[in-house]
Amino acid sequence: xxxxxxxxxxxxxxxxxxxxxxxxxxxxxxxxxxxxxxxxxxxxxxxxxxxxxxxxxxxxxxxxxxxxxxxxxxxxxxxxxxxxxxxxxxxxxxxxxxxxxxxxxxxxxxxxxxxxxxxxxxxxxxxxxxxxxxxxxxxxxxxxxxxxxxxxxxxxxxxxxxxxxxxxxxxxxxxxxxxxxxxxxxxxxxxxxxxxxxxxxxxxxxxxxxxxxxxxxxxxxxxxxxxxxxxxxxxxxxxxxxxxxxxxxxxxxxxxxxxxxxxxxxxxxxxxxxxxxxxxxxxxxxxxxxxxxxxxx
Numbered sequence: 001x002x003x004x005x006x007x008x009x010x011x012x013x014x015x016x017x018x019x020x021x022x023x024x025x026x027x028x029x030x031x032x033x034x035x036x037x038x039x040x041x042x043x044x045x046x047x048x049x050x051x052x053x054x055x056x057x058x059x060x061x062x063x064x065x066x067x068x069x070x071x072x073x074x075x076x077x078x079x080x081x082x083x084x085x086x087x088x089x090x091x092x093x094x095x096x097x098x099x100x101x102x103x104x105x106x107x108x109x110x111x112x113x114x115x116x117x118x119x120x121x122x123x124x125x126x127x128x129x130x131x132x133x134x135x136x137x138x139x140x141x142x143x144x145x146x147x148x149x150x151x152x153x154x155x156x157x158x159x160x161x162x163x164x165x166x167x168x169x170x171x172x173x174x175x176x177x178x179x180x181x182x183x184x185x186x187x188x189x190x191x192x193x194x195x196x197x198x199x200x201x202x203x204x205x206x207x208x209x210x211x212x213x214x215x216x217x218x219x220x221x222x223x224x225x226x227x228x229x230x231x232x233x234x235x236x237x238x239x240x241x242x243x244x245x246x247x248x249x250x251x252x253x254x255x256x257x258x259x260x261x262x263x264x265x266x267x268x269x270x271x272x273x274x275x276x277x278x279x280x281x282x283x284x285x286x287x288x289x290x291x292x293x294x295x296x297x
Contacts, residue, residue, distance in 0.1 A: 192219035
């Protein structure tokens with residue numbers, strides 16, 4: 001195999017992943033014509049059509065799919081072996097791609113990333129904020145951070161944060177007009193501030209637990225938001241009851257702008273975990289990040 005062939009094979013995978021010559025060319029940093037020429041040259045050399053092209057999309061042929069099955073594990077193996085060579089550098093270097101929810105990113109990841117990048121100028125970290133549970137293999141992330149109870153069983157998961165508790169809160173002015181709820185079912189008589197997931201568009205169902213009894217409640221109200229800071233601001237302004245983690249509302253509870261209800265229905269639950277694919281060989285940079293997160297826990 002000539003050295004140009006490896007580059008053409010990597011280009012082929014980029015086209016397949018992006019389903020577009022335009023997007024793949026932009027991702028690779030080359031012109032669309034150069035990419036198209038490389039694909040034609042690869043197909044001519046193999047004597048096979050690898051891609052079906054239309055005006056709207058690009059999809060692999062049966063032969064293309066067979067090539068993909070061969071290429072992905074082979075290139076992943078090459079990539080892991082190249083990454084392992086970085087251990088011979090005097091200073092840690094490399095790039096890590098991470099995905100996390102906004103709360104996990106701010107409370108768990110950012111303090112570690114801030115210090116790690118200051119101490120290691122050759123390290124690059126890309127952090128993407130996403131509310132849903134991301135398929136890190138398909139999206140080519142090195143790892144993700146989510147709540148332990150939401151992780152797939154085929155992932156390696158390492159706890160990197162303490163247990164969490166939710167808090168049901170409202171402004172004193174709100175409760176001068178409404179009774180204090182005694183059970184989660186009483187929330188049906190209250191105005192609540194809903195949270196909508198950006199990833200799938202669904203509304204968060206409030207989850208409660210007491211003495212082993214679990215209750216899930218769909219709440220209603222005038223406001224649907226997707227930012228915790230806005231939910232807190234809305235609750236302080238008296239627009240209704242909000243459901244957030246304790247740490248997000250601790251300041252408002254301390255200064256009295258919010259009061260807490262249904263405390264006995266909010267038991268601690270599993271906190272944040274770093275998860276990654278078991279078949280992936282961790283790079284030295286990834287190991288450095290993992291050690292830093294463990295030390296902070």
